Amino acid sequence: MNFQSGFIAVVGRPNVGKSTLVNELIGQKLSITSHRPQTTRHRINAIDTQQNYQMVFVDTPGIHIGNNKAINSYMNKAASSSFADVDMIIWLVEIFKWTKEDARVLEHVSKVDIPVIICVNKIDKSGSVDKILPYLEMLGEKFQANEVFPLSAFDRSHTKQLRSLILKYLPEQDPIYDDDYITDRSQKFVVSEFIREKLMRNLSNELPYDITVEIEKFELDGKMYRIAARIFVDKASQKRIVIGHKGEMLKKIGQDSRITIEGFLEAKVFLELWVKVRQGWSDDKRALASLGYD
Known part of the structure; x- marks a missing residue:
């Protein structure tokens, strides 16, 4: 065939x-x-x-x-x-x-x-x-x-x-990837993106694009993944918005993220989130590279 x-x-x-x-x-x-x-x-x-x-x-x-x-x-x-x-x-x-x-x-x-x-x-x-x-x-x-x-x-x-x-235009040639691949990106990358998605959806217009996510821990413990992620923002005022009143916003983002990540990994997930200010990261090439934008 x-x-x-x-x-x-x-x-x-x-x-x-x-x-x-x-x-x-x-x-x-x-x-x-x-x-x-x-x-x-x-x-x-x-x-x-x-x-x-x-x-x-x-x-x-x-x-x-x-x-x-x-x-x-x-x-x-x-x-x-x-x-x-x-x-x-x-x-x-x-x-x-x-x-x-x-x-x-x-x-x-x-x-x-x-x-x-x-x-x-x-x-x-x-x-x-x-x-x-x-x-x-x-x-x-x-x-x-x-x-x-x-x-x-x-x-x-x-x-x-x-x-x-x-299929009218796709070349006839062998597969490029093994048939069990769904992406060229790592699970850690996809998980960090899912967390960023929930940040953008929950924060709506409160927070501009001065926000990114870095996975610090990604471990399979038996049948459960233990994941820790740090959310970087540009200003201290943005950190307060992400955390929310009595931590309610960060809790909501964590809950929404966990549900999507569990669906992707097909396993239970224990997720921890922290927020850290890293001023000017989105306009600093060195900072971007360290956060995976390379």
Whole structure:
């Protein structure tokens, strides 16, 4: 039987639904999501292996403009580097929206000579076909994609159709990873991301992006994982917000994190969280490297 495999970059502006789509395509939660832009900071490979194919989806940070901290530079480099190293691209745009950041993605996509599928997301909110056609025509004038695919990332029939479309362009070659791999990242990395997701979801607009997570202990004790993580913030005032009144916010973040981590590790988890101020970490290349942004 002929086997197909390859790297598929999922690209687009921030907060367009890339991580949600990747999770749907591999059939489990791996990439973190929130309603806030720039939730995804790292490039992560999410691997779907079946009998006749292996699709390696490269989830990328959103390409964004402005906010010139070292961390923003890191995120844009992580996103733009993915265009050169893949076999095909899924470019996610949102119906009826076209921003300066979409135009920046277009600049990158226009430079590559590989198959590109434009997925038009949130089609479920678009109304009649008559309203959609002008937007699709506008996209066609800007870029001649191999395929344009209307999509609701939460509709599983859509993601099934999208997989079939990907197979039209995926190269015939041996698997890239062993068939039991679901990501190229370590369990520790994924766990730290899950904790950061819960921070972003629970803190909403109270706290900007001056927050990251480092795993200090990750041990399997019998059938239970014992995990300790340190949450870094930029200011003492932010530390108070993360901890909350009588520690209630940190407790809630810990409870939400533990449930998601247990689902991922398929085991009981004892989780400890601390909060520490590390001033200026998000604009310090050395600090970023020590925290895994390298």
